[in-house]
Amino acid sequence: MNSERIYDALTDMREEFIVEAKEHRFVKSRRTVARWGAIAVSLALIIGIGGFMLFRVGVLPGPGGSNGGTGAGGAGRQEGSTVFMTYAGPVFPLSLLGDGVGISASRSIDFDFNGFGTQRPSDSGLTLYPNNIRVIDSYTLTNDSANDKTVKIIYPFQSSFSELYRLQPVITANGSALETGLLAGPYGGGFTGTGSGDDHLALNLKSINSWEGYAELLSDGEYLRRTLGDSRVLDQTVTVYELSNAWANHDAAVNPTLAASFYLDYERTAMLSYGFHGASWDRESGFMRQSFSVPRKGFPRSGRNFYLIAVGDDIIDLSIQGYINGGCYDGDEMEEVSVDVTRYEAVLGELIASLHEDFMMELSGYYVGDSQNAVEGINLALLYRAVVEHLCDYGVLSENTAMRYDTGWLEEIFSETNVIDRVFYVTAEIEIPAFGSVELKAEMIKNGSYDFYGALSDNLGVTGYDMMTTLGSGLEFSGMTARITGAQWVDIVRQNFGFDPENGISTVTLDMRIPYYYIEVRGTAHDE
Numbered sequence: 111m112n113s114e115r116i117y118d119a120l121t122d123m124r125e126e127f128i129v130e131a132k133e134h135r136f137v138k139s140r141r142t143v144a145r146w147g148a149i150a151v152s153l154a155l156i157i158g159i160g161g162f163m164l165f166r167v168g169v170l171p172g173p174g175g176s177n178g179g180t181g182a183g184g185a186g187r188q189e190g191s192t193v194f195m196t197y198a199g200p201v202f203p204l205s206l207l208g209d210g211v212g213i214s215a216s217r218s219i220d221f222d223f224n225g226f227g228t229q230r231p232s233d234s235g236l237t238l239y240p241n242n243i244r245v246i247d248s249y250t251l252t253n254d255s256a257n258d259k260t261v262k263i264i265y266p267f268q269s270s271f272s273e274l275y276r277l278q279p280v281i282t283a284n285g286s287a288l289e290t291g292l293l294a295g296p297y298g299g300g301f302t303g304t305g306s307g308d309d310h311l312a313l314n315l316k317s318i319n320s321w322e323g324y325a326e327l328l329s330d331g332e333y334l335r336r337t338l339g340d341s342r343v344l345d346q347t348v349t350v351y352e353l354s355n356a357w358a359n360h361d362a363a364v365n366p367t368l369a370a371s372f373y374l375d376y377e378r379t380a381m382l383s384y385g386f387h388g389a390s391w392d393r394e395s396g397f398m399r400q401s402f403s404v405p406r407k408g409f410p411r412s413g414r415n416f417y418l419i420a421v422g423d424d425i426i427d428l429s430i431q432g433y434i435n436g437g438c439y440d441g442d443e444m445e446e447v448s449v450d451v452t453r454y455e456a457v458l459g460e461l462i463a464s465l466h467e468d469f470m471m472e473l474s475g476y477y478v479g480d481s482q483n484a485v486e487g488i489n490l491a492l493l494y495r496a497v498v499e500h501l502c503d504y505g506v507l508s509e510n511t512a513m514r515y516d517t518g519w520l521e522e523i524f525s526e527t528n529v530i531d532r533v534f535y536v537t538a539e540i541e542i543p544a545f546g547s548v549e550l551k552a553e554m555i556k557n558g559s560y561d562f563y564g565a566l567s568d569n570l571g572v573t574g575y576d577m578m579t580t581l582g583s584g585l586e587f588s589g590m591t592a593r594i595t596g597a598q599w600v601d602i603v604r605q606n607f608g609f610d611p612e613n614g615i616s617t618v619t620l621d622m623r624i625p626y627y628y629i630e631v632r633g634t635a636h637d638e
Contacts, residue, residue, distance in 0.1 A: 190606060190628075191321075191574065191576070191604060191606070191630065192559075192569060192574055192604070192630060194559035194574055195319075195561045195562055196559060196560055196561070196562070197318065197319045197320060197559045198268065198556070198557035198558055198574075198575075199267075199268030199318070199324060199531065200268070200321050200324060200577050200578045201219065201245055201247060201267075201556065201576070201577040202265075202266040202268075202324075202328075202533075202577075202578050202581060202582065202583075203217065203578060203579065203580055203581065203582070203583040203587075204217070204249050204263060204265050204550065204583060204585065205263070205265075205266070205582060205583040205585060206261050206262065206263055206264065206584055206585060207261075207264050208261065208262055209261070210261065211255075212253060212254050212255035212259065213251055213252065213253060213259065213261060213542065213585065214251075214252050214254055214585075214587075214588050215249050215250065215251050215252070215585040215586065215587050215588065216249070216250045216252075216588050216589045216590070217247070217248065217249050217587060217589075217590045217591070218248045218249075218590070218591045219245065219246070219247045219577060219590075219591075219592050220245065220246040220247075220248070220592075220593045220594075220595060221243060221245060221575060221593070221594050221595070222243055222244040222245065222595045222596055223243055223594065223595065223596035223597060223599045223600050223631070224244075224596030224599060225238065225596070226240070226241075226243060226596065226600050227240050227241075227599065227600075227633030228240060232555055233553075234280070236275070236276050236555065237276075238555060240633070241557065241558035241560060242555050242556065242557060242558070243555075243556050243558070243575065244553065244554070244556070245553070245554050245555075245556045245575075246551060246552075246553050247279075247552040247553075247554075248549070248550065248551045248552075249549070249550040249551075250548075251263075251542055251548050251550060252546070252547045253542035253543060253544055253545065253546055253547070254545070255544060255545075256544050256545070257544050258541060258543050259541070259542050259544075260539055260540070260541045260542075261539070261541075261542065262537060262539050263281075263537065263538050263539075263540060264293075264334075264535050264536070264537050265281060265535065265536045265552050266534070266535050266582065267534055267535075267536070267552075267554065268324075268531055268532075268533055268534075269532070270528065270530055270531050270532065271488055271493050271527070271528045271529070272528050272529045273557075274488065274534070275487045275488075276555050277554060277555055277556075277557070278292070278534070278536065278554070279536055279553060279554040280552070281536055281538060281550065281551065281553075282550070282551050282553075283538075283540050283548050283549070283550055284548060284549050285549075288540065290536050290538045291536070291537040292534060292535070292536060292537070293337050293338065293492075293534065293535040293537060294337070294492050294493075294495070294496050294532060294534050294535075295334070295336070295337040295532050295534065295535070296333075296336060296337070296496070296499045296500070296503065296532065297496075297499075297503070297504070297527075297530050297532055298318055298323075298327045298333065298531075298533065299315060299317040299318050299323075299531070300312075300316045301313070301314065301315060301512050301513075302314050302315075302316040311513050312504075312512035312513045312514055313513050313514055314514065315526070315530060318531070321576055321578065321625075321626045321628075324533075324581070325578070325625065325626075328533070328581055329581065329582065331582070333533065334582065337535060341495040341498065342495075342498050342502055344457075344458040344459035344462065344498060344507075345457060345458070345459060346421065346457070346458050347455050347456070347457060348419050348420060348455065348456060348457075348458045348461070349419070349420040349424045349454075349455055350417060350418070350419055350420075350453070350454050350461065351417070351419075351420075351425075351428065351451055352416075352417055352451070352452045353368075353415060353416040353417070353418075353450070354416075354449070354450045355448075355449060355450045356368060356404045356405065356416065356447075356448075356449045357407070357449070358404035358432065358446060358447040359446035359447075360404075360406050362444065362446050363434035363435065363444055364434070365434070365435045365436055366404045366432060366433070366434065366446075366447055367388070367401050367402065367404065367432065367434070367435055367436045368401060368402060368404050368430065368431075368432055368433075368447055369388070369399050369400070369401035369430070369431050369432075369433060369438045370386075370399065370400050370401070370418060370429070370430055371397070371398070371399040371428070371430075372397075372399075372418075372425040372428040372429070373395075373396040373397055373398070373426050373427050374396055374398060374420065374423070374425045374426070375396060376393045376396065378422045378423045379420050379421065379422035379423045379424075380420075380422060381398060381400075381418065381420060381421070381425075381506065381518045382417075382418075382419040382421060382462075382506065382518045382519075382520055383416075383419065383518050383519055383520065384416065384417040384419075384465050384469075384519075384520045384521060385402055385414060385415070385416035385417060385521070386400040386401060386402045386418075386519060387402055387403070387519065388400065389401070389517040389518075389519075399438065400418060400517075401433075401436060401438055402416055404432075404447060411472075417461075417465065417520075428451075430449060431443060432445065432446070432447025459498070462494075462497070462498070462501075463494055465520060465524075466490075466493075466497055466520075466524055469520075469521060469524045470488070470490065470493075470524075473528075488528075493527065493528065496527050496532075497523060497524060500523055500526070500527045501520075501523050505518070505523055506518045536552075556575060558573035558574060558575055559574040559575070559576075560572070560573050560574070571632045571633065572603050572630050572631070572632055573630065573633075574630040574631075575629055575630075575631075576626060576627060576628035576629070577592070577626070577627050577628075578626055579620060579622050579624060579625055579626070579627065580622055581625060587622055589619070590619070590620040590622055591617060591618065591619050591620060592609075592617070592618055592620055593616055593617045593618075594607075594611060594616050595616070597609070597611035597616060598611075598634070599634060600632065600633055601631060601632045601633075601634055602629060602631055603630045603631060604629075604630040605627075605628060605629040605630065607620075607627050607628075
């Protein structure tokens with residue numbers, strides 16, 4: 111395929127700098143991941159990517175908070191429970207895929223508050239943060255038929271990719287661990303404005319902030335059907351402008367910036383970019399400019415490549431110019447900046463997969479302690495599918511692009527796909543003998559829902575946990591109970607379970623006609 115390599119001192123691109131290349135092969139990055147000690151000095155540059163990258167990905171996991179729970183507007187009450195500002199989602203019931211005729215079930219769920227309010231290790235060696243509890247969701251599946259049955263179970267849970275290493279349930283059958291698979295549903299939330307009269311604008315994420323939101327998401331089965339369906343394939347050929355060997359005289363400016371300006375037909379071309387963090391455009395004239403701060407040699411992100419990707423028709427009149435800062439204003443041009451530009455064609459899906467792998471490799475260097483597993487243990491193929499879904503649902507490849515993603519910056523899509531809440535499903539096959547039973551247990555760490563300090567005085571220090579009784583489950587339940595353990599560690603503020611540990615009521619029978627149960631607690635002063 112044809113390729114052009116263009117080099118100039120970023121004032122104008124002269125014809126004599128254009129050369130021909132017969133073939134371009136996209137090679138995945140193999141560079142060593144930098145660690146915190148080397149990265150801290152360039153924190154300002156990294157934060158510049160989308161303006162929020164480090165804070166969104168959760169470099170250091172907070173006290174068990176839900177990364178994607180950004181419900182705005184303060185707390186409230188809903189049928190006696192609190193509508194928390196950060197909602198961690200309910201515990202969902204087990205279900206079956208396929209034929210469940212002749213299978214009945216009973217359920218018992220245990221909310222374990224032992225050590226609540228302290229930081230402590232879990233049985234798996236991971237950290238339980240102060241508002242984390244252990245939940246053991248137990249089922250007895252009974253085969254009422256005269257034939258052995260092999261069934262596929264599916265267990266939903268709320269998490270983000272970045273917290274999977276902590277929140278994914280471990281499922282056992284008759285005490286033995288099962289070989290399981292994992293499915294990831296799409297982003298189930300929406301978008302909103304900043305709350306200043308622009309709520310019609312899709313500027314900010316609006317995660318599901320109540321159990322009713324999950325009931326609406328899952329009740330008709332469409333969310334699960336989409337999760338089980340085929341992934342989207344990005345097999346179109348795109349035009350790529352790869353910028354490499356970026357250099358600037360950092361002694362001549364505080365923030366040397368490189369800008370790529372060009373024209374396109376906005377009706378026929380969608381622009382994606384990687385590594386850029388400044389943008390401006392005019393749809394009427396067809397103008398667009400994308401820019402990035404030139405990394406200082408030897409610092410993190412130096413030596414990396416930057417990408418402009420035209421999906422559809424090619425861009426025209428590309429020009430490259432250096433500036434003394436990210437404003438890219440007339441009169442602030444800078445001459446001591448240079449870059450190589452290579453133009454070639456690539457398959458969009460292959461290119462995005464390679465850039466996403468590069469992004470995740472770089473991201474892994476920002477994690478410490480337990481959370482190193484947040485990246486290293488992720489199924490990249492599953493996460494890549496979610497990236498493609500998010501890009502096609504809400505990014506510039508969507509027919510209704512969220513304003514949040516108008517810039518086409520892939521790093522925003524990569525970062526947010528990693529941290530937004532969604533429903534995952536653990537899957538496994540089990541065999542239930544004729545007229546026999548199998549005891550299943552799903553054990554997990556559960557984040558608590560909470561308000562930010564100062565939101566409401568009566569919610570100070572209150573943390574909530576909840577469950578759905580039958581939502582989305584095709585199982586026929588014969589009975590359901592709930593238990594609280596470690597009650598001495600908490601004061602119950604609000605609930606609808608009916609627990610009364612002080613009077614010996616720690617196990618209750620649930621009414622399956624009630625879709626939702628909740629318990630909200632404060633930690634007690636306790637001598638460890």
